[in-house]
Amino acid sequence: MEEVAGLAASAAGGGIFGLVGTALGRVAGFIERRQTNAHERERWVHETRLIELQQAARAEETEAELALAETAGSWAGLRASMEAEAAIGESYPFVNAVRGLTRPVLTLLLWGIAGGIWLGADAGARTSITETATFAATAATLWWFGDRSPRQGHSL
Structure with a gap:
């Protein structure tokens, strides 16, 4: 009987040790997935912010180009007006x-x-x-x- 009790205790100890090992592995896997997900979220937030900054930079660049084109057009109109005025003779x-x-x-x-x-x-x-x-x-x-x-x- 002692042998059976020793065998049962060994089996129970091995089973408990196996269950503890499995549980620890699952907890470690859960923690790894959570860290991976956190890193992915941080990466996506960073990439989203980068895209937003690039869009804002492009919008500012477009505004600057429009302002430059508007100013250039104004000066061209002034030049044409002055040339037309100069072409008018005495009356x-x-x-x-x-x-x-x-x-x-x-x-x-x-x-x-x-x-x-x-x-x-x-x-x-x-x-x-x-x-x-x-x-x-x-x-x-x-x-x-x-x-x-x-x-x-x-x-x-």
Whole structure:
């Protein structure tokens, strides 16, 4: 009987040891999967953030390109306008007087609009609208004074 009891105790001890080993293996596997999943989640969060930053950078680059194209178009329009103005010859004194007063009046009007917007607009809209109006008023002012420079062979 002792042999049977010893055999049973050995079998029970081996079984318990095997179950403990299996349980430890499962716990270790669970911990490994959890760590792997955590690393995967971190990697996906990192990749998602990287993609978001790349998209934001592309959006800013596109905005900068649009602003540059808009500014280049504005200067091209100003150049074409000045060339058209230069091509107009002398006319009747009344026509020359009206033509001579048009730019100063428009320039003063643009500066008045820029000032009115600055005084009357709310803070959110003020910046954008005022920048545009100031650009137009400054361009008109510089064009007016730049085009009024003394010409060789002509009197003002």
